[in-house]
Amino acid sequence: MLLSTKGRYGLKASLELAFFYGKGPLNLKSISEKYNIPESYLEQLLSKLKKSGYIDTIRGKQGGYLLAKEPKDITVGMILRALEGEITSSDCLKNDKCGEENTCVTRIIFEDIEKSINNIIDNTTLEDMIHKRKQIYKEAH
């Protein structure tokens, strides 16, 4: 499996923040309840996203989390990498554990897979996803 719940939870939360961009902070509980994500776990994820610079926080009453940049300037890849680390098809690509180095054929296909994954996640912004959500709602109603 490419992504764990970290990426899934974190991306959903980011998307929620993107949806509220410009409308004030969202607190942890509201997000964790809406998407049924354990509060303390989500907290850790949002903390990572903050350290990576994608999220800002406001402490104290009425505080919460908000996107640090415009939705169009945050890609899905940024969020996923902040949470899951490098997104890779096989870790031999990063740590060359293979031994065959330059003549490994298996490597070629792993690279192909990885390129196509990166191509998707690096070319989809949170704004793109908001647009898609709007389309979905239109179709549903």
Place this chain on the structure above:
Amino acid sequence: MLLSTKGRYGLKASLELAFFYGKGPLNLKSISEKYNIPESYLEQLLSKLKKSGYIDTIRGKQGGYLLAKEPKDITVGMILRALEGEITSSDCLKNDKCGEENTCVTRIIFEDIEKSINNIIDNTTLEDMIHKRKQIYKEAH
């Protein structure tokens, strides 16, 4: 990470068998030594591939493993799925743990990723990889 060592080891071994297709069986030790894969571990993987019908075995002296079909009839996807189970970007796609079901936007991107992965692994056969290996050797020498 999309693939564990299971898929990596197993794909390498399968490729080795594909390379020797029609030239008699290869024994476990020769493969495990060549690619530096723990013997007993590889044994388990090859056993799975046998149960899935991609590999035949010959017991006893002079025995070993051989591909059960022509390299052109075995895809990378078949091997990987036999070893790793369903290849997926996020398991919410299989077990709909999400709760939003039909209106989940996050799901869309996971589906895109998965399609592009499947597109690659289902359209690459072991024979394709053998051709690539030959090209690589030509370039290297």
Place this chain on the structure above:
DNA sequence: TCTAATCTTGACAAAATTAGTAGGGTATTA
């Protein structure tokens, strides 16, 4: 000022998965 709401931090723990190890059993053939 007091207090409740909120994020902050770091340690801890349970569960699941991965990556092996080990060893006895079975079939084949030189």
Place this chain on the structure above:
DNA sequence: TAATACCCTACTAATTTTGTCAAGATTAGA
């Protein structure tokens, strides 16, 4: 018939995932 090689199951170690918990810091608003 002995050596070779696959077969099978159980066990273990290591790692990662998926949380839980508690004490603290900050702030808005009564």
